[in-house]
Amino acid sequence: MPSTMNLLLQLVILGGLFYGILMVKKGRLNSHGTVVFSAFVFNTLSILVIMLPSAIRIMGGAEKSTFTLIVVIHIILGTLVEGLGAYIITRWRFQPPGPTCFSMKRLMRILASLWILSVILGMIVYYYLL
Numbered sequence: 001m002p003s004t005m006n007l008l009l010q011l012v013i014l015g016g017l018f019y020g021i022l023m024v025k026k027g028r029l030n031s032h033g034t035v036v037f038s039a040f041v042f043n044t045l046s047i048l049v050i051m052l053p054s055a056i057r058i059m060g061g062a063e064k065s066t067f068t069l070i071v072v073i074h075i076i077l078g079t080l081v082e083g084l085g086a087y088i089i090t091r092w093r094f095q096p097p098g099p100t101c102f103s104m105k106r107l108m109r110i111l112a113s114l115w116i117l118s119v120i121l122g123m124i125v126y127y128y129l130l
Contacts, residue, residue: 006050007126010119013039013046017112029101033092040085047082067128074121081118084111 020035055075062068088104088111095101 002050003054003126003129006046007123009042009046010122013042014116014119017115021112030096033101037089040089043085044082047078051078067125070121070124070128074118074125077114077118077121081111081114084114 016035016039020032020039023029023032023035055071058071059068059075062071084107088107091104092101
C-alpha cells in the first residue's frame with residue numbers, strides 16, 4: 001500500500017513539474033519557482049519516508065538479478081536527481097527571476113529529463129514488487 005501511494009505521489013509531483021514548465025511559458029516565474037520547490041520538498045519526504053526504507057529492505061537480502069540491477073540504477077539516478085535538485089534550489093534561494101535562474105536553464109532541463117527517467121524506473125520497480 002505505501003508503494004502504491006508513493007507511485008501516485010510521484011505522478012502528482014511529475015504533473016506539478018509539468019505545470020511549473022507551463023508557468024515559465026506564461027511568464028509566471030515566481031510561481032514556477034514555488035511549484036518546483038514544492039515538488040522537491042515532497043520528493044525528499046517521499047524518499048526519506050517510503051523509498052529509503054524500501055531500498056534498504058530490498059537490497060538487504062538481495063541476490064544479483066535484473067530486478068536488483070534496476071533498483072540500483074534507480075537509486076543512483078534518484079540520488080543524482082535529488083542532489084541536482086538541491087543544488088539548483090540552493091543556488092536559487094527564492095531570489096527574484098533573473099540571471100541566477102536563467103543561467104541554470106540548461107541544468108533545469110537536464111534535471112527534468114533525469115527526473116522523468118527516474119520516475120519511469122520507479123514504475124518498473126513498482127511493477128516488479130506487485
